[in-house]
Amino acid sequence: MRKLDIKTIVVASHNAGKIREIEDLIGPFGFSAKSAAELKFAEPDETGTTFEENATIKALASAKASGLPALSDDSGLVVDALDGAPGVYTANWAEKDDGTRDFAMAMEKVETALAEKGATDGKDRTARFVSVLCLAWPDGHTELFRGEVEGHVVWPPRGDKGFGYDPVFQPDGYETTFGQMSAEEKHGWKPGDAAALSHRARAFKIFVETCLKA
16 A cells, blocks of 8 residues: 655545535645646546546546646445446436536436335335545556445435535434534544544545555
8 A cells, every 4th residue: 555645635526515525534634635626627537337447537637637646536325226326327317418417306316216116115215325535646556445334315305514415315323314414423533533424534534544644
């Protein structure tokens, strides 16, 4: 495992919600971070069929464009009753004809698909959020970190915090959705904590333990 030995990185994302969460998580470690969106890098085509492949595509694109290490996230909602959909196509489910994204529409699509399967009880609506972080260097070296959190899909959406599908995902052991949690509650982790809650924080914790600690 290669250690990250400089304090300037690129957050390889154009998604404002992801950028905000990654900056929240990496901030306590004293990093200076700029996003691919800020640097006006083109968005690479995510042609992979796994979270790992797409995370790698994004991180390598930003690392090579910037000459700096880049940290990407590819994440999605995996619903058991839908055979793992939307999965790696989570963002695609939100795409409108004009290219913009509407996650209220995407959440309705998930609910409609579940209704068509007759999945109305919580036990039939199990799901997990998956996040794969990729740290890439300009020389092409990559490290991958995967985090998952189990839960189920609720309807109607609850809460206006977070982003994406957060208002319909209720993690196991909680009475609230990610959309009802503050960023601190959703991450459920800060440096030194033994456990994390969100998929992204769980992946980030592994990244810290692997690439930042001596």
